[in-house]
Amino acid sequence: MVKPVSRREFLNLLAAAGGAGAVVKAGAALGIMPADAAASTLDLAAGNGRSAVILGGGISGLATAYELGKAGWDCTILEASHRCGGRIFTVRHGTLIDELGNRQYCEFDDEPHMYFNAGAARIPNTHRTLLGYCKKLGVELEIFINENKTCWVQDDAMLGGKPVRNIEYTTHLRGFVAEMMAKAMHETDMDEPFTEEEAGTLLGMIRSFGDLSEDNVYRGSSNAGYASGGFLSPGVQNDIIAFRDLLKTPFAMRLLSTNEGETGPILLQPRGGMDQITEGFLRQVGDRVSYRATVASIQVRDDGVEVAYDQDGARRQIRADYCFNCIPTHLVTGLDHNFPADYVRALKHVLRGEAYKAAFQAKERFWEKQDIYGGISWMNNRSQQIWYPVAGIHRQKGVILAAYDYGGGMYHTRMTQQERVEAHLADGEKVHADYRDLVEKPVTVGWHRMNHMLGCSARWRRSFREGWTGETEQHYRTLQAPVNGRHYMIGDQISMRSAWMESALLSAHWAMADLDRRLRNAPA
Amino acid sequence: MTRLALICLLCIPFLASAAEREPFDDRYCTTCHGTDGRGNEGVQAPRLAGMEPWYLKRQLENYRDGVRGAHPDDIEGLAMQPMAAGLTDESIQDIIEWAGGWNYVPAEHTISGDLDAGRALYQPCATCHGANAEGNEALGAPALAGQNDWYMVTQLRNFLAGYRGVHPRDVYGAQMRVMTTGLNGENDINNVVAYINSLSD
Numbered sequence: 001m002v003k004p005v006s007r008r009e010f011l012n013l014l015a016a017a018g019g020a021g022a023v024v025k026a027g028a029a030l031g032i033m034p035a036d037a038a039a040s041t042l043d044l045a046a047g048n049g050r051s052a053v054i055l056g057g058g059i060s061g062l063a064t065a066y067e068l069g070k071a072g073w074d075c076t077i078l079e080a081s082h083r084c085g086g087r088i089f090t091v092r093h094g095t096l097i098d099e100l101g102n103r104q105y106c107e108f109d110d111e112p113h114m115y116f117n118a119g120a121a122r123i124p125n126t127h128r129t130l131l132g133y134c135k136k137l138g139v140e141l142e143i144f145i146n147e148n149k150t151c152w153v154q155d156d157a158m159l160g161g162k163p164v165r166n167i168e169y170t171t172h173l174r175g176f177v178a179e180m181m182a183k184a185m186h187e188t189d190m191d192e193p194f195t196e197e198e199a200g201t202l203l204g205m206i207r208s209f210g211d212l213s214e215d216n217v218y219r220g221s222s223n224a225g226y227a228s229g230g231f232l233s234p235g236v237q238n239d240i241i242a243f244r245d246l247l248k249t250p251f252a253m254r255l256l257s258t259n260e261g262e263t264g265p266i267l268l269q270p271r272g273g274m275d276q277i278t279e280g281f282l283r284q285v286g287d288r289v290s291y292r293a294t295v296a297s298i299q300v301r302d303d304g305v306e307v308a309y310d311q312d313g314a315r316r317q318i319r320a321d322y323c324f325n326c327i328p329t330h331l332v333t334g335l336d337h338n339f340p341a342d343y344v345r346a347l348k349h350v351l352r353g354e355a356y357k358a359a360f361q362a363k364e365r366f367w368e369k370q371d372i373y374g375g376i377s378w379m380n381n382r383s384q385q386i387w388y389p390v391a392g393i394h395r396q397k398g399v400i401l402a403a404y405d406y407g408g409g410m411y412h413t414r415m416t417q418q419e420r421v422e423a424h425l426a427d428g429e430k431v432h433a434d435y436r437d438l439v440e441k442p443v444t445v446g447w448h449r450m451n452h453m454l455g456c457s458a459r460w461r462r463s464f465r466e467g468w469t470g471e472t473e474q475h476y477r478t479l480q481a482p483v484n485g486r487h488y489m490i491g492d493q494i495s496m497r498s499a500w501m502e503s504a505l506l507s508a509h510w511a512m513a514d515l516d517r518r519l520r521n522a523p524a
Numbered sequence: 525m526t527r528l529a530l531i532c533l534l535c536i537p538f539l540a541s542a543a544e545r546e547p548f549d550d551r552y553c554t555t556c557h558g559t560d561g562r563g564n565e566g567v568q569a570p571r572l573a574g575m576e577p578w579y580l581k582r583q584l585e586n587y588r589d590g591v592r593g594a595h596p597d598d599i600e601g602l603a604m605q606p607m608a609a610g611l612t613d614e615s616i617q618d619i620i621e622w623a624g625g626w627n628y629v630p631a632e633h634t635i636s637g638d639l640d641a642g643r644a645l646y647q648p649c650a651t652c653h654g655a656n657a658e659g660n661e662a663l664g665a666p667a668l669a670g671q672n673d674w675y676m677v678t679q680l681r682n683f684l685a686g687y688r689g690v691h692p693r694d695v696y697g698a699q700m701r702v703m704t705t706g707l708n709g710e711n712d713i714n715n716v717v718a719y720i721n722s723l724s725d
Contacts, residue, residue: 083546101609333566336629454567
């Protein structure tokens, strides 16, 4: 006979276990499980010869040129560097990585599958504005594998640093947590009880979650994979890793949710590199881009915007009716401009991201010999992650991500190239013993020092718990609104969820829709 | 003829791979330091326009040689040091000439303080930097008037904390370290910088 348990107690337990209940709740709060699927689309009025100067050839600038161009506007994109895309950056054979103080040319083999997405690397299936553009622009997509439980988990503090498969780690973790939940269910006092039927379902769910025996004890699980056999002979179960050993690493707090939320399934990527999105836009608006054109001055006037820029050693001028600007806020503050004081305060309020990534060419696809096809190995060290490529399965070579520090990237950024590479080799060989011999031709990207960007995605000062403070949101609204009706800041930086291409596109759409509405309402 | 064609064929891959190299621009100071080196608070890079060529030269050499920007707590210096690490004497000269052509714009004031207190605190500074903070080449002291005030605050903090001016070869930095011991806390730093601001009004 199953003893009823209080709903509140039970939910508390679920939340404490960091399981599915807690994750769904957080997901709903973040609005990442939307009700309907409508991409943001624009229906702009005819441009009637109006002109726009677009500062920066990142995805928001390219989309602006594309949309306005379609409506008959005369658009010019000024791009400071030698390429468009900004933080959409695919590194392959010959690519110049213009990191200030650490310039590199990529030496990967010249093959289509040998590339590294050093910036944007994943497209969530709910980012429908971006996916809509991919469809429209003929950008071929494939599935990106984020979570692969065959990949490794490694922490010096656990099992003497021996790597274990993610599936072993998480299966055992779930087993022990489920055992605790099942025990707690029997011991909990009743207030607001479940019916016997509900409690039976719950207990069944707990048993299934942890693969418990009939007596609600975890005795290992074939879910963790077989040590041997399984096809022509009986499968031999892997040894259980003791609960206490599992708790030696902070991965216990993270690994059950790495594939939830924005990085939950399904994720996609363009075949051949994320820059295929940039190429898709450039097929439409490539003739509107002026490269190596560094903006020096933005003067917003009553009847338009005057922009000065440096190109080929000369200072040039361009005037347009409107300006859309995706230059990073922290670089705009260094330009000659006539922006109002509150706008400048808001520009200065936004901090710059510090993310850092590195990659190696692998001489052979050693991970595939370990049954790994795509996915991420997690290391509790500063290199943090190893990503295995989906591209080029079963080919001789591949490109793997050797480090991804998305928060405190300055640790590696402040190192010399040699120090960075040695750090990733030393970290990676804890997971793959012969790593050092199997990888070559490193590339590293410290986004904080990339020329013309000097930062990864914008960091708005906010706390995860408190969300956006009134002051921060006010600055955000200030930057979203146009200056004198003529100058719009755009890009993922002008969104409440920076770092995503979808945010950049929605920001550009917001600005164009706002201008369109004002133009339609203006007296003739 | 055949032989010549063969030689050409052998040459092509080499030439093609050399030609593939995307050219880069070594004059990238303004990425951080802003239009015409006006300084950019957004990335904490100070004004270079109007800076004395001899002072710019000394600091670039200090950065290049690890005399400045090597202390782990000198956050801005750590950002600058690798930018200068690869400079040659010729490229330093090129930067100085380039910077000499920049239009000097006095920096915008972002800090306020007690000007009377600041004036008193500035008196020892004036011995080297001049009564109007105009600088003195003979004493190796740069002009302070017109420099970004937030930058001066950071540098005074760095001198005080021993993040700057501690390298044995940084003779002028060591002098500055001694001079800053007269500053007692954030208020003093703000007040003296506010006074320096007032000299360029």
